[in-house]
Amino acid sequence: MNAPMLAARLAAPVVPSAAVVRIKDVRLVYRAADGSDVSVLDGVNLEAARGEILAVIGRSGAGKSALLRLVEGRETPDSGAIELAGESPTIGVVARHGGLDAKRTLGENLAVRLQAAGHDAATIAREVDHALDLADLASARGRHPAQLSDGERRRAVFARALCGAPDVLLLDEPTAGLDPESARTLLSAVARASKERGATVLLASHDMTAVAAIAHRVAMLDGGRIVEEGPTTQVVARPKRSVTRRFAAAVSGAALPAFLSEKLSQDPTPRGKALLRLAFEGPAATRPVLTEVARELGFDLGIVAGSLGQLGGQPFGVLIVAAPSDEPYFTAACERLEDAGLGVEKLGFVA
Numbered sequence: 001m002n003a004p005m006l007a008a009r010l011a012a013p014v015v016p017s018a019a020v021v022r023i024k025d026v027r028l029v030y031r032a033a034d035g036s037d038v039s040v041l042d043g044v045n046l047e048a049a050r051g052e053i054l055a056v057i058g059r060s061g062a063g064k065s066a067l068l069r070l071v072e073g074r075e076t077p078d079s080g081a082i083e084l085a086g087e088s089p090t091i092g093v094v095a096r097h098g099g100l101d102a103k104r105t106l107g108e109n110l111a112v113r114l115q116a117a118g119h120d121a122a123t124i125a126r127e128v129d130h131a132l133d134l135a136d137l138a139s140a141r142g143r144h145p146a147q148l149s150d151g152e153r154r155r156a157v158f159a160r161a162l163c164g165a166p167d168v169l170l171l172d173e174p175t176a177g178l179d180p181e182s183a184r185t186l187l188s189a190v191a192r193a194s195k196e197r198g199a200t201v202l203l204a205s206h207d208m209t210a211v212a213a214i215a216h217r218v219a220m221l222d223g224g225r226i227v228e229e230g231p232t233t234q235v236v237a238r239p240k241r242s243v244t245r246r247f248a249a250a251v252s253g254a255a256l257p258a259f260l261s262e263k264l265s266q267d268p269t270p271r272g273k274a275l276l277r278l279a280f281e282g283p284a285a286t287r288p289v290l291t292e293v294a295r296e297l298g299f300d301l302g303i304v305a306g307s308l309g310q311l312g313g314q315p316f317g318v319l320i321v322a323a324p325s326d327e328p329y330f331t332a333a334c335e336r337l338e339d340a341g342l343g344v345e346k347l348g349f350v351a
């Protein structure tokens, strides 16, 4: 991106738009050591808009890194296409093992590519300042990589990727190996970069909990295909596939206390309790839904465990409640809670 384009890009307001990244029916096949073909991606379709943070989640070996490499243009698909909007779209990459030049200070590391792209000194200074500020590293500008902690180094690699305001940011396992505090700092820097500069962000991770707080949308990659996709709160609150449910269970936070999970049975006992995991998102997160439903049905819903957090920048809560296990109360409770807009998962029954 040349200097006038960069200035125009930074002046443009962040508005929702058509897809910036379009992955169309992409297939990727690797040749294994024994000469056989391994299908890695098998008809993947995905889109991400300007300012959107899309998390691609999947187990190890699912093909997440391969997908990012295709978007980056380092590899080409066997069929299908990757389309990036704009005249000359730019991409910032935060690889898992992104190196910094040990002989240069952090500020110099960030400036190198901008200098190579021919930007003037004032633009470079402004860009480096901004990237360091976003990554919460302003005070480390004059330090060398060896003088940074692991977490700071990771943020420094991210700050370098931010320089020049790339249209697209690709992050592979951004929080792997970071302590919770460093992970939070890095993710909030990613969220700011997408919000303030309109960067389209693709995050690849095998850990939904690591990225769910900031990802607007989640795409679940399994068996070479996107098996489930949607707004983060929706995917976590109402996972449709069993593989997604496993990943989502870790995100929803509230866990059943051990003394209850040990007693949990799949068959109701007369006059026992049914345990339900309720996910609150959107309008349901701010309404006294439980009180309303309990009053309407005429029985109590006892709260067993709960947590409130943030998903995709939105408030999100999980409660585990105990409802009567006898019919027709149990079915009525589930139906009424679902009607109220809650994600309802039946955990089992206790005496």
Ligand SMILES: Nc1ncnc2c1ncn2[C@@H]1O[C@H](COP(=O)(O)OP(=O)(O)OP(=O)(O)O)[C@@H](O)[C@H]1O
Residues within 6 Å of the ligand: 030, 031, 032, 038, 040, 058, 059, 060, 061, 062, 063, 064, 065, 066, 067, 206
């Ligand atoms: N150059 C290659 N040749 C052959 N197979 C490869 C090659 N690179 C990757 N693979 C295989 O492709 C599949 C997808 O790899 P990829 O690195 O994209 O997975 P991933 O989802 O990022 O996994 P992880 O979370 O473990 O990094 C894996 O089964 C891997 O073994």
